[in-house]
Amino acid sequence: MTLKIGVIGTGAIGREHIKRISKKLAGAEIVAVTDVNQQLAKQVVEQFQLNAIAYPDDKTLIANENVDAVLVTSWGPAHKGSVLKAIEHGKYVFCEKPLATTAEDCMEIINAEINYGKRLVQVGFMRRYDKGYVQMKEAIDQKIIGEPLMIRCAHRNVSVDENYTTDMAVVDTLIHEIDILHWLVNDDYQSVQVFYPKKTRNALETLRDPQIFLIETRSGIAITAEVFVNCKYGYDIQCEIIGEEGIVKLPEVPSIVVRKDAQLGVNLLTDWKDRFVDAYDIEIQDFIDSVSEKGEPQGPTSWDGYIAAVTADVCVKAQQSGQKEEIILGEKPDFYKNLQQA
Numbered sequence: 001m002t003l004k005i006g007v008i009g010t011g012a013i014g015r016e017h018i019k020r021i022s023k024k025l026a027g028a029e030i031v032a033v034t035d036v037n038q039q040l041a042k043q044v045v046e047q048f049q050l051n052a053i054a055y056p057d058d059k060t061l062i063a064n065e066n067v068d069a070v071l072v073t074s075w076g077p078a079h080k081g082s083v084l085k086a087i088e089h090g091k092y093v094f095c096e097k098p099l100a101t102t103a104e105d106c107m108e109i110i111n112a113e114i115n116y117g118k119r120l121v122q123v124g125f126m127r128r129y130d131k132g133y134v135q136m137k138e139a140i141d142q143k144i145i146g147e148p149l150m151i152r153c154a155h156r157n158v159s160v161d162e163n164y165t166t167d168m169a170v171v172d173t174l175i176h177e178i179d180i181l182h183w184l185v186n187d188d189y190q191s192v193q194v195f196y197p198k199k200t201r202n203a204l205e206t207l208r209d210p211q212i213f214l215i216e217t218r219s220g221i222a223i224t225a226e227v228f229v230n231c232k233y234g235y236d237i238q239c240e241i242i243g244e245e246g247i248v249k250l251p252e253v254p255s256i257v258v259r260k261d262a263q264l265g266v267n268l269l270t271d272w273k274d275r276f277v278d279a280y281d282i283e284i285q286d287f288i289d290s291v292s293e294k295g296e297p298q299g300p301t302s303w304d305g306y307i308a309a310v311t312a313d314v315c316v317k318a319q320q321s322g323q324k325e326e327i328i329l330g331e332k333p334d335f336y337k338n339l340q341q342a
């Protein structure tokens with residue numbers, strides 16, 4: 001069976017996913033696209049020579065009988081509307097992070113999915129498919145370093161554009177750490193406090209950059225997470241977990257080693273598209289395969305999207321208050337407790 005996919009939002013990551021589905025992955029084809037920028041949607045059909053229709057909006061795309069599943073790759077505030085429409089029509093939906101921009105909106109999606117009575121949604125937290133993080137999780141689950149005590153991590157981008165605001169350090173960037181860290185150590189978050197180090201002169205005047213988030217988990221693990229989105233030197237994701245009996249660290253991205261002009265060096269990446277290319281491939285292939293073969297996705301759930309949104313809301317509050325703020329999660333609904341996850 002070939003899964004027929006419609007893509008809502010043909011910007012940067014929408015085009016990346018269209019390219020991988022139509023040129024690299026197996027078992028799916030792009031049959032429909034839409035974007036609020038209609039010109040862009042039509043261009044994409046031409047650019048990738050798709051046998052697809054450019055629809056005027058998400059509503060008509062989702063309602064079309066030829067579409068089995070949708071990819072939501074529009075900007076964050078538009079996700080909720082498209083995901084709810086997809087659930088209403090019983091269509092599978094892969095939604096890029098964030099699932100929605102507030103915890104309340106994520107809860108609305110959860111209630112819609114529970115009422116529909118079947119799991120339909122997967123959230124684009126692709127780091128759970130990254131080989132390095134997967135190996136770290138295996139080591140932690142096997143207690144190779146004993147109990148985790150501390151985590152040090154960093155999320156650094158070369159630069160960001162003028163639309164990037166201080167809260168986006170949480171909702172757009174730190175959100176990946178928020179998702180991956182509790183998954184790695186099987187724990188829940190308890191509190192967060194934000195510190196602003198000396199500001200880089202490379203950030204716009206209105207943007208606090210870098211930022212440091214001190215997050216504590218319920219079992220007492222202390223996490224320091226740095227977000228530095230104008231670091232200049234490269235796209236750099238670091239993660240180190242310090243345990244009672246040792247340390248596990250995310251591997252560096254493989255690179256040739258160059259000896260030249262009395263120097264010994266390796267290359268660093270500059271773009272998220274390249275850093276996580278394998279993880280995106282595995283993630284989308286897993287969505288296609290699990291929907292086609294098992295009748296439901298098995299990657300990160302709407303509940304994972306909700307955990308990220310609750311935590312992000314409190315991180316933004318902590319950015320503004322400068323105080324230690326408590327993170328309170330509700331009880332996980334039975335619907336999500338009983339799911340088979342990858």
Ligand code: NAI
Pocket residue numbers: 008009010011012013014034035036037040058073074075076078096097098124125126172272276
């Ligand atoms: P982008 O701005 O390049 O593309 C977004 C596209 O969505 C634009 O073409 C825009 O016209 C369109 N759009 C916005 N609202 C729409 C609506 N209501 N209906 C249809 N189209 C709409 O943004 P980018 O970088 O592609 O990001 C898109 C999403 O992907 C975001 O949620 C972002 O957080 C996520 N993302 C995830 C990454 C990851 O590593 N998982 C990496 C980059 C982005």
Ligand code: NAD
Pocket residue numbers: 008009010011012013014034035036037040058073074075076078096097098124125126172272276
């Ligand atoms: P982008 O701005 O390049 O693309 C977004 C596109 O969505 C634009 O073309 C825009 O016109 C369109 N759009 C916006 N609202 C729409 C709507 N209501 N209906 C249809 N189209 C709409 O952004 P991007 O970098 O591709 O990011 C898109 C999403 O992907 C964001 O949610 C972002 O957080 C996420 N993202 C995830 C990763 C990741 O690593 N997982 C990386 C980049 C982006």
Ligand code: ISE
Pocket residue numbers: 157172173176272
């Ligand atoms: C982008 O939206 C992503 O999701 C990338 O993975 C992240 O590194 C970047 O900071 C975000 O803007």
